[in-house]
Amino acid sequence: MLRAAVGSFSDHIFVKDTKSRFVLANIALARHMGxxxxxxxxxxxxxxxxxxxxxxxxxxxxxxIIESGRPRINREEAxxxxxxxxxxxxxxxxxxxxxxxxxxGIVGSSRDITWNKRAxxxxxxxxxxxxxxxESLPVNVFRKDLAGKxxxxxxxxxxxxxxxxxxxxxxxxxxxxxxxxxxKYRGDDKAVGETRExxxxxxxxxxxxxxxxxxxxxxAPVYNSRGxxxxxxxxxxxxxxxxxxxxxxxxxxxxxxRSNAELEQFAYIASHDLQEPLRMVASYTQLLAKRYKNxxxxxxxxxIEYVVDGASRMRVLIDDLLTYSRIGxxxxxxxxxxxxxxxxxxxxxxxxxxxxxxxxxxxxxxxTVTADPSQLEQLLQNLIxxxxxxxxxxxxxxxxxxxxxxxxxxxxxxxxxxGIDPEYANRIFVIFQxxxxxxxxxxxxxxxxxxxxxxxxxxxxxxxxxQPGKGxxxxxxxxxxxxx
Ligand code: ADP
Numbered sequence: 442m443l444r445a446a447v448g449s450f451s452d453h454i455f456v457k458d459t460k461s462r463f464v465l466a467n468i469a470l471a472r473h474m475g476x477x478x479x480x481x482x483x484x485x486x487x488x489x490x491x492x493x494x495x496x497x498x499x500x501x502x503x504x505x506i507i508e509s510g511r512p513r514i515n516r517e518e519a520x521x522x523x524x525x526x527x528x529x530x531x532x533x534x535x536x537x538x539x540x541x542x543x544x545x546g547i548v549g550s551s552r553d554i555t556w557n558k559r560a561x562x563x564x565x566x567x568x569x570x571x572x573x574x575x576e577s578l579p580v581n582v583f584r585k586d587l588a589g590k591x592x593x594x595x596x597x598x599x600x601x602x603x604x605x606x607x608x609x610x611x612x613x614x615x616x617x618x619x620x621x622x623x624x625k626y627r628g629d630d631k632a633v634g635e636t637r638e639x640x641x642x643x644x645x646x647x648x649x650x651x652x653x654x655x656x657x658x659x660x661a662p663v664y665n666s667r668g669x670x671x672x673x674x675x676x677x678x679x680x681x682x683x684x685x686x687x688x689x690x691x692x693x694x695x696x697x698x699r700s701n702a703e704l705e706q707f708a709y710i711a712s713h714d715l716q717e718p719l720r721m722v723a724s725y726t727q728l729l730a731k732r733y734k735n736x737x738x739x740x741x742x743x744x745i746e747y748v749v750d751g752a753s754r755m756r757v758l759i760d761d762l763l764t765y766s767r768i769g770x771x772x773x774x775x776x777x778x779x780x781x782x783x784x785x786x787x788x789x790x791x792x793x794x795x796x797x798x799x800x801x802x803x804x805x806x807x808x809t810v811t812a813d814p815s816q817l818e819q820l821l822q823n824l825i826x827x828x829x830x831x832x833x834x835x836x837x838x839x840x841x842x843x844x845x846x847x848x849x850x851x852x853x854x855x856x857x858x859x860g861i862d863p864e865y866a867n868r869i870f871v872i873f874q875x876x877x878x879x880x881x882x883x884x885x886x887x888x889x890x891x892x893x894x895x896x897x898x899x900x901x902x903x904x905x906x907x908q909p910g911k912g913x914x915x916x917x918x919x920x921x922x923x924x925x
Pocket of ligand 1 (some may be wrong): 877
């Protein structure tokens with residue numbers, strides 16, 4: 442009966458004599474050995490089934506048990522299946538005694554624990570991987586329990602705190618940081634525990650040497666298997682350099698805006714205030730010219746003429762400067778602006794120039810954009826007027842068009858005029874920069890500088906593509922409404 446019961450166990454069960462020969466075996470063991478039934482094992486030893494080395498180990502162990510009379514209970518042992526794969530067993534071998542107490546063999550059982558061993562190994566591997574990752578990460582990693590006591594810190598965290606892990610574990614922020622910082626950390630941790638939400642912040646941190654650094658922090662709750670919050674874990678990394686660079690950039694940008702505004706204000710005030718005395722100089726020299734022409738000597742007549750000419754040029758320059766400085770200081774708010782209507786007004790303003798030069802100005806359908814309408818008018822007018830003014834031998838032909846991409850409208854004003862050497866493509870947008878003498882083409886060199894300032898105020902760019910003798914195309918962009 443016992444034999445039958447033992448026979449159905451899934452553990453391997455056997456009895457061996459003092460020479461390690463099988464006297465009894467159950468089905469599970471027979472199967473493991475590759476036998477059809479337990480009887481096939483009887484009288485045989487492990488040497489008949491296992492490689493020599495393994496069988497020798499088993500029989501040596503059994504010898505010791507028999508000689509010492511001491512059992513071996515629940516020992517983890519390496520074994521092998523018939524295909525030669527390594528397995529793990531939990532084996533127990535007990536000396537078998539007869540009625541006189543003499544050891545006559547061994548009773549043994551062994552259980553296949555290969556699966557458990559593999560799971561353990563996998564767990565160990567994944568732990569090792571987790572630790573090596575956490576330890577080698579270039580970020581600080583820590584864990585605290587609900588009472589705020591540290592339960593873990595990685596290598597970098599210990600370095601940052603300047604303490605070995607033993608001196609950190611069990612401590613709270615109040616033991617490690619100045620009070621105000623500790624209070625903040627504790628408050629944030631509590632909020633993470635309560636809201637169960639990930640907390641993100643850039644915070645100030647004090648190093649052991651007193652240096653204050655900025656760190657980017659992420660904190661998240663730690664849960665147990667029942668889904669309860671049992672602590673918080675966090676990572677942080679040093680962003681001091683980044684933060685300083687950002688602050689420097691912000692400061693420089695603010696400084697630039699301030700000095701630009703100051704410069705604009707200065708140009709505006711200077712040109713505005715200069716207008717008045719200049720008007721006086723101009724009108725009195727004109728009066729002088731009118732009253733005293735041919736009444737003084739011829740040198741005096743020339744001098745008066747120079748003064749009159751100089752004063753009127755100065756007036757034009759100052760007016761230009763005023764126009765230029767007004768773009769930033771006196772601009773109107775942006776509004777939906779129909780460029781077709783704007784172009785109508787430009788054509789009306791340039792009617793004379795178009796008529797006199799015999800220019801043909803064409804255009805594609807133009808869109809409605811978000812802009813300052815009068816500045817857009819000035820922009821298109823300056824570009825079209827130049828396209829007509831700098832014409833070649835042929836009658837001027839000008840074409841205006843606009844196309845939209847994902848973020849902006851790209852406008853172009855194309856002509857068949859004298860063209861521009863690409864070397865000067867940037868210079869012409871600078872105030873008072875011209876490529877021609879006043880005798881050749883009239884102008885002061887303000888037109889394109891005004892265009893550039895208007896485009897920049899609208900958040901766009903302006904440039905020219907041209908070759909001498911091949912005409913020019915001026916491009917500018919205006920961000921489309923969705924982007925503003
Ligand atoms: P201005 O027309 O008063 O000279 P702008 O700032 O409008 O001043 O233009 C600067 C210079 O750029 C011009 O003197 C000219 O040399 C060149 N330029 C501008 N538009 C054109 C054009 N369409 N074709 C050729 N050259 C041009």
